[in-house]
Amino acid sequence: MGHALHKDVRERLLAETLQYVVERVPFYRGLVPSRVEGADLALTDFPLIDQKIVAQNLREFLVLDEFPDYVLTSGGTTSGGGSISFRSHQEYEAVHYCYTGHASGETPDSTKLEGFAVDIFLNANGQYWRKPAGWPHISIALEQTTHAEVIKLLIQDGLTIRERLIPALHVQGQHGAMRALTGYYVSRGFFPRDFGLRSLLLYGGHVTQVWLDRFREIWGPTATTVYGLSEFSPGNAFQCSHCNCYHFWTCWPEFLALNSDRAVVEGDARLILTSLLPFSTLQHRIRYATGDIVHLAGHCSAAGQLGFRFRGRVLSSAIAPGADDEVILSEIDLLEVAEDFSDIVRQTHAAEVNLWSDTSVPRPPFQMGYPRISLAPPIDQRNREVVVVLETTFDPSEATARATVLSERFLTNLHDRYPDLSRKLVDCGMNLKIKLNPSGGSDLRIKATA
Numbered sequence: 001m002g003h004a005l006h007k008d009v010r011e012r013l014l015a016e017t018l019q020y021v022v023e024r025v026p027f028y029r030g031l032v033p034s035r036v037e038g039a040d041l042a043l044t045d046f047p048l049i050d051q052k053i054v055a056q057n058l059r060e061f062l063v064l065d066e067f068p069d070y071v072l073t074s075g076g077t078t079s080g081g082g083s084i085s086f087r088s089h090q091e092y093e094a095v096h097y098c099y100t101g102h103a104s105g106e107t108p109d110s111t112k113l114e115g116f117a118v119d120i121f122l123n124a125n126g127q128y129w130r131k132p133a134g135w136p137h138i139s140i141a142l143e144q145t146t147h148a149e150v151i152k153l154l155i156q157d158g159l160t161i162r163e164r165l166i167p168a169l170h171v172q173g174q175h176g177a178m179r180a181l182t183g184y185y186v187s188r189g190f191f192p193r194d195f196g197l198r199s200l201l202l203y204g205g206h207v208t209q210v211w212l213d214r215f216r217e218i219w220g221p222t223a224t225t226v227y228g229l230s231e232f233s234p235g236n237a238f239q240c241s242h243c244n245c246y247h248f249w250t251c252w253p254e255f256l257a258l259n260s261d262r263a264v265v266e267g268d269a270r271l272i273l274t275s276l277l278p279f280s281t282l283q284h285r286i287r288y289a290t291g292d293i294v295h296l297a298g299h300c301s302a303a304g305q306l307g308f309r310f311r312g313r314v315l316s317s318a319i320a321p322g323a324d325d326e327v328i329l330s331e332i333d334l335l336e337v338a339e340d341f342s343d344i345v346r347q348t349h350a351a352e353v354n355l356w357s358d359t360s361v362p363r364p365p366f367q368m369g370y371p372r373i374s375l376a377p378p379i380d381q382r383n384r385e386v387v388v389v390l391e392t393t394f395d396p397s398e399a400t401a402r403a404t405v406l407s408e409r410f411l412t413n414l415h416d417r418y419p420d421l422s423r424k425l426v427d428c429g430m431n432l433k434i435k436l437n438p439s440g441g442s443d444l445r446i447k448a449t450a
């Protein structure tokens with residue numbers, strides 16, 4: 001997927017984009033001096049920008065030669081205002097062409113179809129284009145139990161097209177919706193693994209190992225995952241079959257040190273993204289600091305670029321001070337551990353509410369929502385405390401013995417999973433504090449899609 005976009009092609013698109021924005025995008029007009037003819041602009045000619053700058057100057061980033069088709073909000077968190085993205089239909093068609101080699105309107109021959117894909121989602125960030133007409137891919141919003149039953153029928157029985165039975169072979173879905181659907185199917189005794197699915201693709205939030213294992217057990221295939229930011233769509237990073245890490249194809253990534261704006265090629269790094277023509281036409285952002293940290297996992301020969309993995313948000317990562325550009329602990333590390341604790345509160349996903357509107361449906365033997373936890377990094381050089389907040393299903397101020405057991409078990413599991421953590425905390429002069437809050441007692445930002 002995406003390998004059609006050779007490095008040379010992407011470099012040309014980047015050069016065209018930079019030239020275009022200094023000519024057309026109000027925010028960049030006059031900001032960056034035009035180079036003499038023949039010399040390309042460089043990314044480093046542009047300032048770093050962030051969500052706040054874009055939100056405060058929304059209209060200055062827009063170039064409307066055509067009417068916008070979609071409006072998306074981000075970063076998709078359930079609290080706090082996000083930024084707005086305007087998208088056009090043509091942008092999505094350009095992305096579709098990049099990944100499939102098919103222009104919109106070119107439909108694969110249905111007499112030769114091996115199978116089709118089912119796409120399961122909720123419009124958590126706004127409505128957007130999903131596929132060209134006739135493409136062998138059916139999108140279903142998980143708004144009612146009837147939708148879950150239709151998806152089950154498609155997986156069990158396929159579709160008969162011109163008297164030829166076409167099986168469902170691929171499932172893709174928003175991570176949060178898929179966890180609720182998985183719970184629903186288990187409670188109904190339906191196991192999609194019995195029907196020969198070939199692939200499972202998940203997007204919208206970090207998928208923990210507990211859930212990767214559970215998805216494989218219940219659906220069959222090992223899931224591949226997508227990393228992306230709704231505010232930068234269409235610009236998702238796909239998991240690579242060669243290096244198993246992630247690469248962007250339809251936007252341009254840069255990786256900068258955690259404590260400076262120096263470009264880095266290894267370790268943990270801040271992720272900076274730049275829009276590329278023609279995947280972005282209405283709203284261009286150059287050197288946009290995503291607020292996310294990734295771990296760089298070396299150069300991938302198949303992709304011709306660095307591979308990376310999501311490491312966490314800057315705001316909720318304990319970062320080693322000084323030159324050691326390393327995340328000591330992030331909320332991703334905590335999530336992996338939190339999955340094992342049933343007395344940590346789970347955020348109830350909208351899909352779960354929809355599927356259990358009929359309260360007679362039994363519940364599965366596992367929790368489906370996203371654990372409600374947070375990490376606050378040290379405030380300054382003097383206060384080096386990393387505060388981990390866990391929301392509990394009980395009142396920790398009343399059940400104090402139970403609270404102590406939970407805190408201790410959580411710390412034990414955390415250190416078991418990350419044996420270097422103690423040493424790293426000591427080296428950085430940091431100490432870890434576990435704080436328990438009753439359900440709803442914390443100001444948490446959880447992705448609506450997660």
Ligand SMILES: [Zn+2]
Pocket residue numbers: 240241242243244245247300301302303307
């Ligand atoms: Zn790769």
